[in-house]
Amino acid sequence: MFFLICGHVVGQTSVTNRSLTDFQKDSGPLWVKSELVKSGVFNTPDFKFTDGFDEHKQFSNIKGLFFKGLPFKGKGTKVFCWYGIPENLSKGDKRPAVVLVHGGGGTVFPEWVKEWTDSGYIAISVALEGQIPGHRVENNQGEKLWPTFEYSGPRRIGFFEDVVTEKLQDQWFYHAVADVVMAVSLLKSFPEVDTTKIGVTGISWGGILTNVITGVDNRFAFAIPVYGCGFLQETPHYSDMLGKLTNEQQAFYLTNWEPSLFVPLQKQPTLFVNGTNDFHFTMNSFTKTFEASPNEKYLYVEHNMKHGHQAGWAPKTIYAFADYITKQGDAPIMPRFKALSKKNELRYTYKGKVKKAFLYYTTDTADWGRDNYIWGQATAKFSDANKTISASLPEDAVAYFINTVDSEGMMYCSPMRFVAKDSGIQLHKKKNDRPD
CATH class of the missing domain: 2.60.40.10 (Immunoglobulins)
Incomplete structure (x- = not known):
């Protein structure tokens, strides 16, 4: 089997002593999902609220919590989240909820949680690279990184640079997918959450994850991937990054993690959000991702939209779309x-x-x-x-x-x-x- 990436042939599916048959048998979206199911991500994780980071939460209706993550290289992990509820939530009330999936260089922004709680939603923002609240610190390589702690899981290394070199269960993307699925499982255990109305939105890398996660987990009422899309091998930026991987790593990504493999498996209504000239997620791949969706779907494409977390959560259409799904709000226009x-x-x-x-x-x-x-x-x-x-x-x-x-x-x-x-x-x- 060969793959064509922007005019370049990307080696055979396997360059090790594994046979092609073995590779195909233990690969693909259904294999990924089966491994996640076996890991227990669809069960309610152990969790505990914490006030240890209150100086960073900024808002009184938001609090911190840790839930038990999947093991990383044999070590137990904990995942930090900001959890927020609407300020007018009364005892016994149930509200729709949303999981917030940050992008590269991002973290669990309490301001993002507040945007959603102000719109009447319960919101949980998940730290996907082992972060805890605090100020970024520069390391020896000049990178400014968010603080971590002894129970941190993996962090992202470039563009899927840990595939093949690490087994599936120790890859960052696997843990990120698992963390979001477990956050949904946790939300479904909270009495204040309307469990039939849980959505997900992700920005940039979080958008990539959103497209994959919703193909693995069909419990979402809606999804709003911002920027992030599939067919990344057809974008100038990510095709270059993919080309720097080994042939086997490229094949592993294209067979197991490419978001376009997961989009056809989705069930939920989706609003796809992007800018006309986004450097990372170009309109050719973005449009093909939209086309691949078999569900009720809508588009928001802003002329020269900036790329970033604040720009990614700013459009009011995002919250109006969520209201359309969960609160019988006005239907989106689809020319x-x-x-x-x-x-x-x-x-x-x-x-x-x-x-x-x-x-x-x-x-x-x-x-x-x-x-x-x-x-x-x-x-x-x-x-x-x-x-x-x-x-x-x-x-x-x-x-x-x-x-x-x-x-x-x-x-x-x-x-x-x-x-x-x-x-x-x-x-x-x-x-x-x-x-x-």
Whole structure:
């Protein structure tokens, strides 16, 4: 078996004395899930609230806790979380909840928990690299790292650099997935949590994890991956990083951890969030991830959205989408393509009330690099009476999407579509690339 990564052949599946048959038998999303099930992550973990870090929590409705994590290299671990409840929660009340999955360089930000508790949700933020609250300290390599403690599990080493060199159960990504699944199991044991309405949202690496975790664990009411997506081998940044791994490591990632393997296994409604020119998660791979989802799904794509934790939790559409799922809030708008005329006039239909509509288009998708292509913006016409959106597509456009703002100021958009071939490169064609 060979894999093609951005034009380069990535060796055979195994370069050790393991046979190809053995590798295929003990691999893939179902194997990963079976190992997690055997580890007990779907059982309620032992936990204990702690006031040892109260100086860092910032808000009175948030408190710290530790739960028992999976063993790491034979050593017991504990996982720190900030746990927050809405300030107006009365005894006996039940509220929807959300698990917060931080990204690279991130931690259990109490401000993120507060964003959700202010929106009426119980929230738990999970430390995924053995962190405890405190200030970052620079190590001998010049890295600024969050403090850890004697019961810390593994931390992330680059882009899956520990696969193959460590067994599955000692890999960072395995522990990160397990920690979030155990956090859900813990939430389901709390009497104040509406166990039918637990969601998950992750930012950057947390978005990558969210796409994988929801393919392993079908208990979520909703998911909101921000930036992070699948098909990472087709992005300029991650294809370069993947190419630095050994052939066997590359094959292990593509067979066991690539998020696109897990997205088709998901059950929950999902809001996919990204920026048009995100350096890490480019629109080609992001759109393919959206297409791979078999569920109720929506899109939020912000023009030149910044990349970061605060930028990633800021969009109000995120909280409106969660309300739609858990509180019967307003339904998101999903513009649906109808036609592109010979005169390059686009037409979409929609449900709901549109306040503004925009066409975004690009004339060059040669390598998807952040600085190598731009998205133009043009105002689109819409008719709330006829529920149609129309726009004139420039003759040289090769990809485009429609962005809408509803009557409450919430933004949703259509999937990106391609016009034709670009400079001899076969552009991705959607399975559902036809008028609805």
